[in-house]
Amino acid sequence: MAEEASEFVELYLAHGDEWERALYEAVGRVAIAGAAVEGALFSLAMQLAPTDELYGARITDLLSTIQSNVPALSPSHQQRCRDLLSDARQGLKQRNVVVHLTWHAIPLHEDRHLGVGTRRAPDGEGLIADLRSADEMSRLGGALHDVALGITEFQRVIANPQEDPAE
Numbered sequence: 001m002a003e004e005a006s007e008f009v010e011l012y013l014a015h016g017d018e019w020e021r022a023l024y025e026a027v028g029r030v031a032i033a034g035a036a037v038e039g040a041l042f043s044l045a046m047q048l049a050p051t052d053e054l055y056g057a058r059i060t061d062l063l064s065t066i067q068s069n070v071p072a073l074s075p076s077h078q079q080r081c082r083d084l085l086s087d088a089r090q091g092l093k094q095r096n097v098v099v100h101l102t103w104h105a106i107p108l109h110e111d112r113h114l115g116v117g118t119r120r121a122p123d124g125e126g127l128i129a130d131l132r133s134a135d136e137m138s139r140l141g142g143a144l145h146d147v148a149l150g151i152t153e154f155q156r157v158i159a160n161p162q163e164d165p166a167e
Contacts, residue, residue, distance in 0.1 A: 019106060040152050044155055098132070
């Protein structure tokens with residue numbers, strides 16, 4: 001046991017700063033890209049149904065506003081919008097896991113960090129916990145970034161249908 005602890009201390013002394021930096025950069029990327037998705041959803045909701053009530057609205061309200069306006073889009077744009085909303089929902093759900101847990105900088109298993117949340121799980125039972133590597137979180141940040149870009153491009157296309165190759 002003492003030998004294992006000694007090995008761990010040596011590893012931490014050799015890599016602790018590197019582990020922390022990689023973890024913090026990955027969590028930050030998720031947070032920033034998630035905010036970009038939220039901003040893109042707000043912008044799309046305002047494009048489809050402009051109202052001052054959307055300022056400060058919850059993400060669920062933005063998604064609902066967009067969803068309720070999908071039928072007003074051209075048939076070719078309706079499915080694309082639904083796909084973007086699905087990607088945004090899935091990505092933001094994962095973003096919530098990352099940004100609302102307390103992550104331990106020390107990788108515990110297969111380069112994965114342990115994240116523990118003080119909130120109750122969505123089903124009301126127990127605490128939330130997760131194991132993710134910094135690389136997994138960084139990839140999530142990249143995927144969220146792509147969703148935000150997709151929504152922004154979709155806005156451009158529906159604002160300028162004459163430029164849409166699908167039309």
